[in-house]
Amino acid sequence: MGNIRPKLGGLFVSLAAVCRVVSELPLSWWPAPSPGDSYVFNPPLFSAIWAERILYPAVGSLAGVLLLIGLSTLFQRDSAEMASWQRSCAIGSLAGIGCIVVSVVTVQLLPAKAVVTGALGALLGLLAAVIATVGLVGWGVGYVLFERYRLGGALAAIPLFEVLKLFRSLLGLDFEYAGGLFTAVIAFVLFTIGYVQWAGNALSSQKPS
Amino acid sequence: MDATQPVVANKSVYTATQDGLFSLSLRDGTQQWQQDLKPVTYSSIWGYGDILLPPTVADQRLFLPTTNGLVGVDARDGSIVWRDTELQATGTPTVTNSSLFVPADGTLLMIDPSDGSRQWSEQVDATMPALVDGTVVTVGDEVVAMDATTGERRWGRPVSGDTYPVVVDGTVYTGTRDGLIGRSLSDGTEQWRIDRGRFSLPPVVTPDTIYAVEQVPEGSEATFAFTRSDDGSPEPRWCSDVGDGAVWAAADDAVLGFHSGEYDGDVSPGLVMFTAQFGEAAWGYPSEVSPAPPAVLDNAIVSVSGDGVITALGGE
Numbered sequence: 001m002g003n004i005r006p007k008l009g010g011l012f013v014s015l016a017a018v019c020r021v022v023s024e025l026p027l028s029w030w031p032a033p034s035p036g037d038s039y040v041f042n043p044p045l046f047s048a049i050w051a052e053r054i055l056y057p058a059v060g061s062l063a064g065v066l067l068l069i070g071l072s073t074l075f076q077r078d079s080a081e082m083a084s085w086q087r088s089c090a091i092g093s094l095a096g097i098g099c100i101v102v103s104v105v106t107v108q109l110l111p112a113k114a115v116v117t118g119a120l121g122a123l124l125g126l127l128a129a130v131i132a133t134v135g136l137v138g139w140g141v142g143y144v145l146f147e148r149y150r151l152g153g154a155l156a157a158i159p160l161f162e163v164l165k166l167f168r169s170l171l172g173l174d175f176e177y178a179g180g181l182f183t184a185v186i187a188f189v190l191f192t193i194g195y196v197q198w199a200g201n202a203l204s205s206q207k208p209s
Numbered sequence: 210m211d212a213t214q215p216v217v218a219n220k221s222v223y224t225a226t227q228d229g230l231f232s233l234s235l236r237d238g239t240q241q242w243q244q245d246l247k248p249v250t251y252s253s254i255w256g257y258g259d260i261l262l263p264p265t266v267a268d269q270r271l272f273l274p275t276t277n278g279l280v281g282v283d284a285r286d287g288s289i290v291w292r293d294t295e296l297q298a299t300g301t302p303t304v305t306n307s308s309l310f311v312p313a314d315g316t317l318l319m320i321d322p323s324d325g326s327r328q329w330s331e332q333v334d335a336t337m338p339a340l341v342d343g344t345v346v347t348v349g350d351e352v353v354a355m356d357a358t359t360g361e362r363r364w365g366r367p368v369s370g371d372t373y374p375v376v377v378d379g380t381v382y383t384g385t386r387d388g389l390i391g392r393s394l395s396d397g398t399e400q401w402r403i404d405r406g407r408f409s410l411p412p413v414v415t416p417d418t419i420y421a422v423e424q425v426p427e428g429s430e431a432t433f434a435f436t437r438s439d440d441g442s443p444e445p446r447w448c449s450d451v452g453d454g455a456v457w458a459a460a461d462d463a464v465l466g467f468h469s470g471e472y473d474g475d476v477s478p479g480l481v482m483f484t485a486q487f488g489e490a491a492w493g494y495p496s497e498v499s500p501a502p503p504a505v506l507d508n509a510i511v512s513v514s515g516d517g518v519i520t521a522l523g524g525e
Binding site for chain 1: 444445446447448449483486487488489490
């Protein structure tokens with residue numbers, strides 16, 4: 001059972017990558033009607049509006065939950081061998097990701113009129129994102145120090161590419177396939193974590209040189 | 210407003226300005242004749258200020274409410290056939306080949322369109338009566354249904370609005386300040402009510418859909434498409450922000466309206482065609498505030514702009 005959990009965790013992280021890709025597929029790939037001109041009250045299944053309003057939020061949230069579960073098994077496997085600062089970073093990143101997931105789900109489930117509660121949820125999500133970013137980078141650096149370069153680099157790369165993607169969006173640096181490029185890179189990074197988790201050894205099997 | 214809502218018949222476009230009643234060629238807009246008549250002004254129910262009452266047409270006869278009475282005009286050459294100088298219309302007449310219904314200061318008159326003789330009159334407030342299956346329906350202080358032949362009142366129901374009725378498939382559709390209401394044509398009983406907002410403008414009804422503009426206090430207006438139901442209240446299908454907009458006409462697959470607000474898509478404020486099913490803006494024709502509905506043909510639209518320019522779109 002002890003060997004299966006990390007492998008399942010790796011599978012979950014890989015599935016999170018798939019969900020992440022699905023949740024950011026271009027809406028133009030879906031059949032009409034597309035979002036834009038009018039609000040459609042009951043969009044047909046598998047239409048672009050249905051994908052934007054129903055599928056993408058659900059799959060995006062699922063990606064967060066799967067990532068949280070997958071990284072939790074990774075933490076469970078290696079926490080005993082971690083330095084205290086790395087353990088703190090890992091706990092912080094898991095807490096941050098958990099809060100982001102709760103925040104995103106809360107904002108999506110709230111009625112439109114609950115602006116105040118929604119704003120609080122968004123603020124909580126922003127705070128959680130900062131904690132998760134710092135935590136994941138620290139957690140990844142810890143693995144690098146253990147010469148687990150792929151796992152460490154991938155963990156640290158997740159928030160870095162997310163931040164780069166956010167800045168690109170905020171600065172309006174839009175070029176063709178820009179969003180898709182970042183999503184593909186982030187998905188690749190998640191796949192890397194999933195694969196290493198599936199195939200790799202526990203931290204206890206290797207000490208830093 | 211310099212020109213009335215255009216009316217299209219007999220391959221001609223009829224409109225009136227302060228300079229007279231005009232007939233234009235539908236094909237190229239060239240003037241066919243002009244008659245020196247001054248149309249009556251009235252307050253637009255669409256909230257665009259005072260506008261000129263348009264002519265109505267049946268067969269080869271035009272009827273125009275003028276400052277000097279109601280006038281019957283031969284549509285072929287513009288000659289005046291009859292004039293009732295004592296009849297000052299206060300709303301848009303409704304005409305068939307054998308009947309002309311004219312709202313006039315709290316009274317509805319039925320007139321013989323061939324010679325202008327009065328057949329009957331009833332004390333009802335009306336803007337533009339609707340005529341269906343021998344019943345004439347008006348909306349003013351109340352919704353009233355009358356026998357079209359005799360003027361006998363069949364039923365009346367109180368209403369809050371200054372609109373006109375739309376009657377389709379045995380239902381009287383009325384936009385009011387209390388919502389959009391559907392009543393039975395036979396006895397006036399309320400069948401359903403959409404009370405999510407004010408619907409003070411007349412709806413446009415097709416076999417499948419009701420289009421109506423919801424007015425939000427201190428907010429932008431929205432065109433709604435409601436799916437008609439045989440047994441119950443219509444269900445909203447889509448809505449679109451249209452500023453101080455209006456919905457003018459609809460076919461099975463599209464609805465034509467006016468959009469006055471800012472638009473961040475490809476469609477500028479002006480005439481906008483939405484697809485019927487999901488409200489996608491198929492095309493837009495930039496124009497200033499359009500104070501009156503365009504005339505909609507099989508494959509063309511004849512529109513009048515705020516400065517009185519008549520434009521024909523599409524067609525062959």
